[in-house]
Amino acid sequence: xxxxxxxxxxxxxxxxxxxxxxxxxxxxxxxxxxxxxxxxxxxxxxxxxxxxxxxxxxxxxxxxxxxxxxxxxxxxxxxxxxxxxxxxxxxxxxxxxxxxxxxxxxxxxxxxxxxxxxxxxxxxxxxxxxxxxxxxxxxxxxxxxxxxxxxxxxxxxxxxxxxxxxxxxxxxxxxxxxxxxxxxxxxxxxxxxxxxxxxxxxxxxxxxxxxxxxxxxxxxxxxxxxxxxxxxxxxxxxxxxxxxxxxxxxxxxxxxxxxxxxxxxxxxxxxxxxxxxxxxxxxxxxxxxxxxxxxxxxxxxxxxxxxxxxxxxxxx
Amino acid sequence: xxxxxxxxxxxxxxxxxxxxxxxxxxxxxxxxxxxxxxxxxxxxxxxxxxxxxxxxxxxxxxxxxxxxxxxxxxxxxxxxxxxxxxxxxxxxxxxxxxxxxxxxxxxxxxxxxxxxxxxxxxxxxxxxxxxxxxxxxxxxxxxxxxxxxxxxxxxxxxxxxxxxxxxxxxxxxxxxxxxxxxxxxxxxxxxxxxxxxxxxxxxxxxxxxxxxxxxxxxxxxxxxxxxxxxxxxxxxxxxxxxxxxxxxxxxxxxxxxxxxxxxxxxxxxxxxxxxxxxxxxxxxxxxxxxxxx
Numbered sequence: 076x077x078x079x080x081x082x083x084x085x086x087x088x089x090x091x092x093x094x095x096x097x098x099x100x101x102x103x104x105x106x107x108x109x110x111x112x113x114x115x116x117x118x119x120x121x122x123x124x125x126x127x128x129x130x131x132x133x134x135x136x137x138x139x140x141x142x143x144x145x146x147x148x149x150x151x152x153x154x155x156x157x158x159x160x161x162x163x164x165x166x167x168x169x170x171x172x173x174x175x176x177x178x179x180x181x182x183x184x185x186x187x188x189x190x191x192x193x194x195x196x197x198x199x200x201x202x203x204x205x206x207x208x209x210x211x212x213x214x215x216x217x218x219x220x221x222x223x224x225x226x227x228x229x230x231x232x233x234x235x236x237x238x239x240x241x242x243x244x245x246x247x248x249x250x251x252x253x254x255x256x257x258x259x260x261x262x263x264x265x266x267x268x269x270x271x272x273x274x275x276x277x278x279x280x281x282x283x284x285x286x287x288x289x290x291x292x293x294x295x296x297x298x299x300x301x302x303x304x305x306x307x308x309x310x311x312x313x314x315x316x317x318x319x320x321x322x323x324x325x326x327x328x329x330x331x332x333x334x335x336x337x338x339x340x341x342x343x344x345x346x347x348x349x350x351x352x353x354x355x356x357x358x359x360x361x362x363x364x365x366x367x368x369x370x371x372x373x374x375x376x377x378x379x380x381x382x383x384x385x386x387x388x389x390x391x
Numbered sequence: 392x393x394x395x396x397x398x399x400x401x402x403x404x405x406x407x408x409x410x411x412x413x414x415x416x417x418x419x420x421x422x423x424x425x426x427x428x429x430x431x432x433x434x435x436x437x438x439x440x441x442x443x444x445x446x447x448x449x450x451x452x453x454x455x456x457x458x459x460x461x462x463x464x465x466x467x468x469x470x471x472x473x474x475x476x477x478x479x480x481x482x483x484x485x486x487x488x489x490x491x492x493x494x495x496x497x498x499x500x501x502x503x504x505x506x507x508x509x510x511x512x513x514x515x516x517x518x519x520x521x522x523x524x525x526x527x528x529x530x531x532x533x534x535x536x537x538x539x540x541x542x543x544x545x546x547x548x549x550x551x552x553x554x555x556x557x558x559x560x561x562x563x564x565x566x567x568x569x570x571x572x573x574x575x576x577x578x579x580x581x582x583x584x585x586x587x588x589x590x591x592x593x594x595x596x597x598x599x600x601x602x603x604x605x606x607x608x609x610x611x612x613x614x615x616x617x618x619x620x621x622x623x624x625x626x627x628x629x630x631x632x633x634x635x636x637x638x639x640x641x642x643x644x645x646x647x648x649x650x651x652x653x654x655x656x657x658x659x660x661x662x663x664x665x666x667x668x669x670x671x672x673x674x675x676x677x678x679x680x681x682x683x684x
Binding site: 090093094097098101102105106107212213215216217218220221224225227228231232239325326328329332333336337347348351352354359363366367370 | 521525529530531532533536537538540541542613617620621624625637640643644647648651654655658661662665666669670673
């Protein structure tokens with residue numbers, strides 16, 4: 076097992092390198108640069124040139140990349156152009172907000188979608204199933220940020236139950252409760268697409284598993300139907316769901332960009348948009364490195380979950 | 392037309408032609424039929440947009456800013472007093488154009504790369520696998536944002552970038568299908584008869600991949616429209632004052648306290664369009680899947 080994990084981590088290195096090379100080239104072949112944002116509207120040629128020199132942007136591309144990589148390997152991702160502080164510090168300040176949002180919505184999606192999917196698959200073509208399938212279809216048919224706006228319209232503007240945006244004051248008295256109230260609507264928004272796709276997958280893979288001969292055998296042995304459902308069918312139907320779960324890292328990050336924008340949530344998604352707009356190269360590269368790492372971590376976790384769900388899958 | 396003929400030839404095992412079976416199954420699927428009608432209506436509205444908008448979509452009427460829906464402005468007005476209905480009608484064009492062209496692009500690139508690597512295997516296959524892994528390491532939305540930020544937002548760039556960033560899933564699916572189809576005896580027979588790779592791919596592989604591709608294309612078209620709306624919402628897509636459903640929602644969020652209609656109607660347009668396409672896709676999948684007949 077540990078040998079397997081070691082190999083997975085080593086195997087991920089070329090991908091991390093590849094991602095950084097692609098981004099580096101992309102960033103640097105594009106017209107324009109960070110001067111416009113950093114120097115404001117009235118930039119003259121001389122200032123721009125000296126700024127580029129001081130940022131090392133006048134060097135040949137391979138030299139720039141080698142320098143960036145050398146520093147990155149020593150844990151130094153450079154200074155953010157926009158914030159003027161180390162990239163790792165900037166990311167550190169924002170990652171907590173995104174992690175709360177991501178874990179919260181993932182948990183919510185699983186709690187809603189899996190039971191609903193099980194009920195739906197065991198009673199196909201009943202009103203429960205039809206309702207669940209419609210919800211799932213709706214969930215993949217509107218942009219999640221629109222749901223966010225509608226939730227604000229309903230719960231913040233009309234009912235005045237929850238705040239429309241922001242992070243809440245963590246430190247103040249009753250700060251935790253206030254913060255949690257701010258967390259509700261963004262979590263729901265981010266979870267919506269996930270609920271829909273988890274529900275569809277749980278339903279279809281369970282339906283497929285229930286049609287297998289071993290389920291008939293288990294039933295013929297006289298096992299209670301709950302036991303057949305959970306121990307026999309669901310366990311085998313779990314594999315596709317785990318695959319989907321592994322892919323969700325990427326969707327959560329994409330969704331976080333939009334959700335954080337709608338709710339003015341101070342996470343890395345919004346940070347990434349600002350880095351893109353401001354051409355904050357070090358921050359952009361740092362963020363993408365972090366995201367690639369998260370994706371790899373997600374993949375490894377997926378593999379481990381596979382063998383938990385199905386003992387026949389052994390990693391060595 | 393040779394491709395269509397090849398579909399018939401390659402598949403004609405049963406008594407009925409598969410095409411008529413598919414059409415019959417689709418026609419029997421009431422949900423799919425209703426969705427197809429809805430989508431046709433939306434497309435017709437988009438095509439006829441310049442002639443049917445009640446107002447000029449960018450005509451400002453500052454005396455009637457943020458006016459709620461009434462008999463004159465059926466869906467109300469926005470922050471500049473522009474007619475919402477007219478802007479939604481014109482906005483359909485951006486969404487549908489993105490959906491259609493970006494999907495065509497993603498399918499062509501993905502199917503070509505997938506078919507080639509599935510057919511030839513070897514080094515090109517290895518490259519595809521590596522490339523797909525690489526593409527999986529960068530969340531596509533971020534890549535799209537990055538490219539658009541670097542090369543400038545416009546409808547053309549939006550379409551190009553969505554088409555060129557989202558091909559790997561198609562390539563993967565087509566590759567898997569190509570590997571499977573390649574095992575069949577009719578492919579072996581064609582090769583034994585001296586058919587060149589190009590001919591085998593064009594006449595034997597692609598026609599058999601068509602059902603998969605059609606379903607994949609429909610479902611991706613729905614996604615492409617959602618992606619475009621997200622990009623426009625973030626300010627990376629269609630640039631105001633040109634209307635798109637996504638960029639209208641920016642004002643929907645900004646004026647959510649006072650103008651519910653701006654937050655509601657453009658999103659409803661997205662939802663109706665995307666849901667119709669998804670339902671047609673589901674119907675096609677059921678109709679094209681031999682196991683469900």
